[in-house]
Amino acid sequence: MDNARIADRLEAFASMLDLSDANPHSVRAYRRAAETVRGAGMPVADLVRSGRARELRGIGRGIEGKLRELVETGEIAELAELERELAPDLIGLGRYLGLGAKRSLELARALDARTAQEFREAAAAGRLRTVAGIGPKTEAQLLEALSREPEPRARRGLLLNRARELVGAIAAALDGEAAGDVRRWRDSCEWLVVVCAATDPRPVIGAFAAQPQIVALIEEGESGAVGVTVEGTPIELVVAPPQRFGTALVRATGSPAYVEALEPLPEAPDEEGVFRALDLPWCPPELREEAFRGEPPELVTLEEIRGDLHCHTTWSDGRASVEEMGRAASERGYEYLAICDHTPAVGVVTGLSADDLRRQAEEIAAANEVLAPFRILRGIECDILPDGGLDLPDDALAELDWVQASVHRGQRTPRRELTKRVEAALRNPHVRCLSHPKGRYINRRAENALDLERVFEVALEEGVALEVNGLPDRLDLSGEHVREALGAGVEIVCSTDSHSVRGLQNMELAVATARRGWATAERVLNTRPLEAILNHR
Ligand SMILES: [Zn+2]
Numbered sequence: 278m279d280n281a282r283i284a285d286r287l288e289a290f291a292s293m294l295d296l297s298d299a300n301p302h303s304v305r306a307y308r309r310a311a312e313t314v315r316g317a318g319m320p321v322a323d324l325v326r327s328g329r330a331r332e333l334r335g336i337g338r339g340i341e342g343k344l345r346e347l348v349e350t351g352e353i354a355e356l357a358e359l360e361r362e363l364a365p366d367l368i369g370l371g372r373y374l375g376l377g378a379k380r381s382l383e384l385a386r387a388l389d390a391r392t393a394q395e396f397r398e399a400a401a402a403g404r405l406r407t408v409a410g411i412g413p414k415t416e417a418q419l420l421e422a423l424s425r426e427p428e429p430r431a432r433r434g435l436l437l438n439r440a441r442e443l444v445g446a447i448a449a450a451l452d453g454e455a456a457g458d459v460r461r462w463r464d465s466c467e468w469l470v471v472v473c474a475a476t477d478p479r480p481v482i483g484a485f486a487a488q489p490q491i492v493a494l495i496e497e498g499e500s501g502a503v504g505v506t507v508e509g510t511p512i513e514l515v516v517a518p519p520q521r522f523g524t525a526l527v528r529a530t531g532s533p534a535y536v537e538a539l540e541p542l543p544e545a546p547d548e549e550g551v552f553r554a555l556d557l558p559w560c561p562p563e564l565r566e567e568a569f570r571g572e573p574p575e576l577v578t579l580e581e582i583r584g585d586l587h588c589h590t591t592w593s594d595g596r597a598s599v600e601e602m603g604r605a606a607s608e609r610g611y612e613y614l615a616i617c618d619h620t621p622a623v624g625v626v627t628g629l630s631a632d633d634l635r636r637q638a639e640e641i642a643a644a645n646e647v648l649a650p651f652r653i654l655r656g657i658e659c660d661i662l663p664d665g666g667l668d669l670p671d672d673a674l675a676e677l678d679w680v681q682a683s684v685h686r687g688q689r690t691p692r693r694e695l696t697k698r699v700e701a702a703l704r705n706p707h708v709r710c711l712s713h714p715k716g717r718y719i720n721r722r723a724e725n726a727l728d729l730e731r732v733f734e735v736a737l738e739e740g741v742a743l744e745v746n747g748l749p750d751r752l753d754l755s756g757e758h759v760r761e762a763l764g765a766g767v768e769i770v771c772s773t774d775s776h777s778v779r780g781l782q783n784m785e786l787a788v789a790t791a792r793r794g795w796a797t798a799e800r801v802l803n804t805r806p807l808e809a810i811l812n813h814r
């Protein structure tokens with residue numbers, strides 16, 4: 278989340294507090310905080326993550342809490358609630374027109390418009406100019422902006438980890454199966470479904486409606502229902518008689534194109550039965566995206582992963598020490614873990630210099646003595662500088678076991694320039710893997726313009742792997758890009774980029790994303806033993 282976005286949300290919060298007649302001091306405090314964030318020279322999200330937000334002027338404990346919520350969840354719940362109460366579509370339209378929330382509501386009130394649509398109609402009828410303070414020039418600007426207003430945007434999906442938690446909890450409570458986008462491990466989940474088996478659907482629907490996550494049923498039928506969560510996310514419940522449960526599960530899992538290609542679906546109590554009756558091998562849900570009736574490959578599994586090659590510690594912006602991370606990785610059954618803290622150019626958080634890295638090496642050596650035969654590797658997440666150079670001297674990189682190269686700033690650089698920059702970094706003989714290649718944040722920042730085809734060529738020439746980053750808001754490479762990379766002959770690495778012990782769990786998201794890209798274990802570097810990692814080139 279960039280500073281501008283954080284500042285916008287703080288500003289919106291101030292306006293909402295103002296509108297709801299909150300204490301003027303807090304309104305001013307949030308406005309000032311928004312200004313501070315907007316002017317900050319470093320990414321505030323990273324400061325927040327490392328618990329240092331209060332180093333910024335005017336950020337006290339209360340605002341820090343809201344910042345943390347915003348950075349961690351992507352939203353301030355109280356703000357979202359206020360916006361819903363206070364004419365959200367008007368405020369949304371106002372935001373699009375560049376008006377603050379308060380000004381939008383004032384204007385709407387003056388136009389006697391209660392919805393965005395009424396606002397548009399009033400504007401189209403030429404009534405804007407009747408509002409005090411709106412001159413012909415402002416009116417023309419607003420009308421012009423309205424004429425360019427895009428189609429209302431599709432509702433955004435939930436991040437995979439949150440969707441899995443939500444749907445998984447309901448499925449567990451109802452003794453059913455999580456299906457839909459969650460079961461296919463889509464990076465952004467819109468179709469949330471739980472499938473249950475029961476002869477009488479009514480008690481299941483009753484139990485579904487009574488789930489704490491479901492605030493209301495918006496549809497109720499003979500064999501299912503649709504409920505909504507407090508955030509307005511719809512969740513579907515499908516209840517099938519036990520003898521047809523498998524059929525219902527296949528139908529509630531695959532994309533429409535996939536399911537259509539299998540129709541007519543035979544009736545069976547489980548999925549295996551459905552596929553058997555179709556005379557097809559069972560298909561992993563991750564591959565049920567497009568029409569497919571063939572023999573699926575042996576996809577890589579979580580159990581085949583032997584180590585994690587990208588994580589952070591308290592040396593940069595992680596929350597756990599080298600030894601804590603190593604111990605946790607060892608307890609997961611891994612053989613190795615590469616510590617890849619940041620370098621100084623990342624800007625926000627502490628980055629390690631060559632000297633720091635040598636001091637860190639001592640800590641790693643000590644932890645390795647304790648944890649042997651488990652092995653902590655000396656790694657780095659080295660920033661790629663604007664000129665394609667790396668943020669550490671070659672002799673420092675040469676000492677390391679594992680070097681990730683990353684673009685953190687300049688994701689909006691034009692295609693040619695960005696591609697040249699990354700290409701130059703991949704040519705450095707010490708670089709082993711390109712981190713989060715497309716630089717996206719799901720639902721927040723689009724993919725960068727990097728020419729992947731070119732990157733695949735260079736990666737292949739240089740023996741560099743591409744990362745499948747398992748952070749739930751990154752999942753980068755995406756499944757589609759994994760498939761392209763593998764098609765080009767490039768190897769991938771499934772990593773968590775974890776900043777805490779808990780973050781190591783995200784390996785399942787990285788592996789699922791690789792599976793969506795049809796990856797088999799042979800193509801995933803970190804399914805190999807330690808020697809293969811160390812003697813890669
Ligand atoms: Zn990174």
Ligand SMILES: [Zn+2]
Nearest residue numbers: 587589658774
């Ligand atoms: Zn990282």
